[in-house]
Amino acid sequence: MGGQILIIDDEEDIRFSLRGILEDDGHEVAEAESGEQGLEYLSGDIPDMVFLDIWLPGIDGLSVLETLSRDHEGLPVIMISGHGTIETAVKALKKGAFDFIEKPLSLEKVVVATRNALEFSRLRQENLALKTRITSEQPVVLTGESEAIASLNDVISRVAPTDSWVLITGENGTGKEIVARSIHHQSGRSDKPLVAVNCAAIPEELIESELFGHEKGAFTGADKAQEGKFELADKGILFLDEIGDMSLKTQAKILRILQEQAFEHVGGRKTIKVDVRVIAATNKDLLREIEAGNFREDLYYRLKVFPLELPPLRERAEDIPLLIDDFITMLVRQHGFKPIAFSEAAVDALMAYPWPGNVRELKNFVERMFIMFAGETVSPDRLPPEFKAAARQAARGAAGKLVSEETDGDDAGVFDSLIAGGPSDLKRARAEFEARFLESKLREFDGNISQLAKAVGLERSSLYRKLKAYRIQID
DSSP states (O other): OOOEEEEEOSOHHHHHHHHHHHHHTTOEEEEESSHHHHHHHHTTOOOSEEEEESSOSSSOHHHHHHHHHHHSTTOOEEEEESSOOHHHHHHHHHTTOSEEEESSOOHHHHHHHHHHHHHHHHHHHHHHHHHHHHHHHSOSSOOOOSHHHHHHHHHHHHHTTSOOOEEEEOOTTSOHHHHHHHHHHHSTTTTSOEEEEETTTSOHHHHHHHHHOBOTTSSTTOOSOBOOHHHHTTTSEEEEETGGGSOHHHHHHHHHHHHHSEEEOBTOOOEEEOOOEEEEEESSOHHHHHHTTSSOHHHHHHHTTEEEEOOOGGGGGGGHHHHHHHHHHHHHHHHOOOOOEEOHHHHHHHHHSOOTTHHHHHHHHHHHHHHHHTTSEEOGGGSOHHHHHHHHHHHHHHHHHHIIIIITTOOTHHHHHHHHTOSSSHHHHHHHHHHHHHHHHHHHTTTOHHHHHHHHTOOHHHHHHHHHHTTOOOO
């Protein structure tokens, strides 16, 4: 199947020759005889690839190439020149050219270069489509079976259908953006945009322009009017992330807009009205920030219509195995590698680790292990030093608990002998009862280890060890 190709060259004979070769190969061809004309064409239709002459009157080919690389990232551009030098070719490739062909043009070189460029363009489009699909398939609820997460997801499902504003608090990496996406997904505004603003990442002098938009000439560099985030989020949801990092000056303007749902562009006089639901998030203690004079009390209570506090990962360690499985599934989809597995002892170590970076740190860790050990099983000896220390601590704690509670110093093998001989003493009777009790409960919860652990008041790692010691099969 042919592609759409733009030729930018001031020589009519070259354009005529190229057009003939490309149309014979089944492509649609457009022409421009100058850099200015080519850029004007590209402001409307975007072709699949471009042939671009280096030596052009007015804007030269390398300048046009710079513009294309900046404004149309990934668009393959083949440079052509009748005065080609190695230095010129290298410069063009460094500026983003896909290939370089010297004049006089060879039919074979043109055909091969064109097919390679179009194949590159096709693969890039497929890759972007795949990434978009993967992103859209990512969960919009917090992963976990812990009581904290189950309760949080239930609360989200209740507040999402309303138009109430939400203030999400929690440590970095706990999933505040996922909560915002979950609320948007379950709200009546799901067909309208969710516009996210990281208040900590935008320089103070630009944040007003980003939020409220600006008119042409409002400040140096404002060569055209631009809509702000509030306009873009009209009828949808505006997610103000890290709002605790916003300056007092901007807080005052935000407060007025939140109260009136109206504002003006920077440098403008026209009042713009919007209908925006606001979700704010911060990792800071805003009450302390108010006491320190860094955050407006009236803005705090305006935003805090419905507060949601996210627990750190260390307080819901039982969710770590489920999160690991989710991240591995996502990485397999993205990269096509063979999945990795973590041994039971490795999972115990990960559950014992405090995860100061929370879920984000866990995700990055799983990705690192995935790259290093694709298709293999990660055992404790393959974990970084900080996790090995947690593994030793977990092993000592589990062993001590097992000895003190069950065997009074015997190893796990004692359970076999206790169960096998019948209830001839208290230990044996207790072990037999506990084994039958756990087996019955496991059936009751359809093999769900997290629910069973919660019901019997044990950590998942301790429960796994008991089931293994009693030789209870887990489906």
